[in-house]
Amino acid sequence: MSPDGSLDPGLATAGSGRATILLVDDEAEILTALTDLLEERFEVVSTTRPEEALAMLAGGLQPAVILSDQRMPGLTGDVFLERARAYTDAEALLLTGYAELDAVVGAVNRGRIAGYAAKPWEPEGLLAMVGAAGDRYALRQALATERALMQGLLENLPDELSFKDAEGRFLRLNAAKAAALGRGAEACLGRREAEFLDGEAAARLARAEATAASGAVTELEERPGGARWVQVSRVPLGNGVLVTIGRDVTEARQMEARLRQADKMQALGTMAGGVAHDFNNLLTAILGSLQLAERRLVGEQPALQRLLRNAGMAAERGSALTRRLLAFSRQNELALRAVPVNGLILGMDDLLARSLGGPTDGLVTIRRELGAAPDTAVVDPGQLELALLNLCINARDAMPSGGTITLSTEAVRVAADSVPDLPAGDYVRVTVADSGVGMTPEVLARVCEPFFTTKEVGKGTGLGLPMVYGLVQQCGGGMTIESAPGAGTTVSLYLPRGGAEAPRSPGQSGEPPVARRGVRVLVVDDDPTVREVTAGFLADLGHETVEAADGPSALRALEGDPGVRLVVADFAMPHMTGAELSERVRAMRPGLPVLIVTGYAELTAIPPETHVLHKPYQPAELAKRVAALLG
Template sequence: MNGNAARGAGKRLAEPHRTPAPAAGPERATILLVDDEAEILTALTDLLEDGFDVVSTTRPEEALRMLAGGLSPAVILSDQRMPGLTGDAFLERARAYSDAEALLLTGYAELDAVVGAVNRGRIAGYASKPWEPAALLAMVTAARDRHGLRRALETERALLRGLLDNLPDELSFKDAEGRFLRLNAAKAATLGAPLQACLGRREAEFLDAAAAARLARAERAALVEGAVSELEERHGPEGMPHWMQVSRVSLGGGVLVTIARDVTEARQMESRLRQADKMQALGTMAGGVAHDFNNLLTAILGSLQLAERRVGEEEAGLRRLLRNATMAAERGSALTRRLLAFSRQNELALRAVSVNRLILGMGDLLARTLGGTVVVRRELAAHPGTAMVDPGQLELALLNLCINARDAMPGGGTITLSTANAALGPEEVPELAAGSYVRVSVADTGTGMPPEVLARVFEPFFTTKEVGKGTGLGLSMVYGLVRQSGGGMTIDSAPGEGTRVTLYLPAGEAEVAREGGEAQDAPMAQDPVRVLVVDDDATVREVTAGFLSELGHETVEAEDGQSALHVLENDPSVRLMVADFAMPRMTGAELSERARAMRPDLPILLVTGYAELAALAANIPVLHKPYRQAELAEQVAALLG
């Protein structure tokens, strides 16, 4: 190259120069060329531009500015002797901005300068001028490959480091002798030692003899089989069991990786789901049993009521026996109502309820459920207001709270049920607006709860009871009932001081009439009619027909839906139909639809032992078994009125 060409080339390359990248294809590595002679840069670019994106400059200071500005080359090829800044000094300063492989190029045989450049700039290669093209290209290509491998290795190390530092599972790597090569903080915490103190030591050193023997067997099996997974039970400091899914995989060369994952919550959830399935099945069974009981009780109570009316006044002893039998059957009726409340899944039926009367009515139930080691006391306000609540669900909630209280007193104790009126101000009770409430409390003299347990008691499925002794649904269900009723709930407890659960229920406006009680005389029908009685249970059908006959009505009976339709088709004098809901082949609801199609003006009354009929028989009144004659008379009068 002549002098004019050299000067022209030097002028052209005074600013950074980039060769254009190909229009398509994989991303290529970038190489930064630094040489104060423009002719050298041109020759190097011609040699390297087919395999690299080339960026070149004649000024080392400009190269440093480019690196500081974000240029990320895989290789830096620099001349050694340049005015102002030598190659070794430039490469040393470039390390502050770039991890590129550094190559030195010089035309001078200065061994000291080369040694200094290697030491200070971490030079990966050295070539002399004039260079042999194939050798220089091979050196630059090898440097690019080393840079790519180093970056890939750093990425893998960063991923492993991030995994070790942040993985909640216990992770460890061991050599063939069982010594820790790597482990994360979760594993070190389980061993109770700092992470660095565990490296190079065997895990067996941190375990008792039995646990160390089990570990040795498990690790030998993994080294032989390649991969082993097992479930381990551990006990934490608080004594609660923890289940760990431990997987051991042999990586070859005697290296063993172990991952232990806490699956306690998953196992508890699985157990809770099984328990929930059992509870659902139990609820279904309870509904069916209650229905059958209600049929029996309808026949028993109805027959007793009819028999009592036919006993003369002089037979006082027999009348007393009949009334005792009636009272026993009424208690059976109360039991079926509780079973139906347990099995029911419909919306709450809020109404004004006397909480005092409800608690007093639970006496027998609590006595049988809680056992003889628990004393139940009642501190009921003289004249508490009524509460707007579903009585069946409130009874179930109080029973649940009493069972929890009993379980908190394994050696026996006292449960106190109390009621009072409460006029609350704003924010006096969390989540409750100011207003009038009825306060119902269940207090025990049990073990109490520490703050960390108290903070979680409303969580669904949370329980401190042993497996099989609790679902963890009790308090969350009580809380749900109270909130759906528009009320609130508080819990006060401390270790050794017992627990008090207080329900705040919205006050009602008027007290409801007592359920059950003495039988009332039903008024005779003012306008007797012919009534079709439909029931597949002959005893229930006989009682219902007997009630109606005593009221003055004329009855005709049918044992199923098809027979009832036949009567309606051939007997236009029938003015009313009383039908059971649960019958084989044709339900009472289906019979009602077909009867309405035949006789649109026919009044219909459905009777049932189930609790969820309202949504199944629209616009048809429902009478629940067991019913008294007065209740039947009231419904019939309303339909005929």
């Protein structure tokens, strides 16, 4: 121990790692004899003057043992050793002649000196006495180190830490634990925790500690009022001693609640989009048929016109309802911006540490392999955090016996068709990999389906991965999942590199006037009612129409009819989507314009450069789109 009281056990040993002994005797011959006896076990430092020995100690020398002669000029040995206490807690031993024995015995009895040896000494006996003194010093230093570590842990650990004896009485506890009990630490020592709890909490504690006696136990406790959640681990140490660690996981619970809410909202959005799509198809047929019927009325028929207008107004209200439904499903618009992905992941340290608790607490290791320069990614940072947290929680749940979760980033250039549904280009790849149980091919094929889950009832919604998939799709990225039974799971998110322009809604550019010259238009829709309405609108605009019920039929019609100047196709069709048909048309007839008509639900699957008309539409909207495409 240094003069200021701080622990520094390294000063008691020299560079060789052996303990140091300080020899003080005014006779050089005796010092030589002692050095010969002790140098095999100790690093020996010696002096013939006690004043010089004190100067050495004041200068930082920290021996394990001081062996001093009693009779020396200037200072006697017992006085020298007493003064040396100001600088060191080394074991103190005296060498003395028989004439000084009474004084030495008195010094030993007063506790200032650990032992003595008479001159002339017996070598084996003196060596044993010095060795024992060195062992005692090493043991004291080790004990002081353990005590300092324990004290540091008790004083600085933010978690609630306590040690209890076999009767449940506090042996030690830190300030956080005492504060949770509403007491000071000193007031809790020697008392049972149950004394500070109400009857129900005390009974719950008794059951938990009885269970913990058979092995390590972790459970979740809700603190008074439900305002705090604490994850409590109880570990028996033997001899009846029980250590209890309580970690506040309130923030993690709140985040999980927000995740569940986000999952629910994602599910509702998916459902709302699907319902809106179906309604929009119906409304397109209804509104279109009503408008065509009103145009085809012969003569003045006010009553019939009024009925048609009333029906049209009702259909328009239905259209407004579907727009509200769609607004609800997309109410959390993404705030896309360039985000430094490495910084975002590093900033999640505390969130991940608090969220990945539970049965595997202490067994899950988070490893980061962040690329040196992965660049920024165009993404909503809050949604990306939620997505990564979701993936890490899934990874934790896949490792019931513990394991490693690896978060990595890398700037990559993706070739065409190398990642499903992802255009070629520059991306930031963010990967979450675990060493868990993995998935079978059957499970892997369904993991992105909404509501599909392999977890127990109440443990998962089946919406986590669909939410992540929806996020990367909305950002213009992609996702891959690799897994096999026993080989863990790797989820890779491909996010557009920073600097890319924010996605634009199709058709934002200005529209030219309605075309004045009729052309042949191919109308493709699997719903015959909607197809008939669209063809009727085009015919009223002066265009000639050719109809097809699906993508393959449309391609055959194009092959046999070179006069087609425009294709108007529904997006959601069997056998081939409108987007796929557009690609085939572009390959077959470069330059032939294609207009996709959609009920909104499929927007994420439509390439951003595609011309889109949303259902239900007005005849004027269709006219403008057709005129713009025909130039």
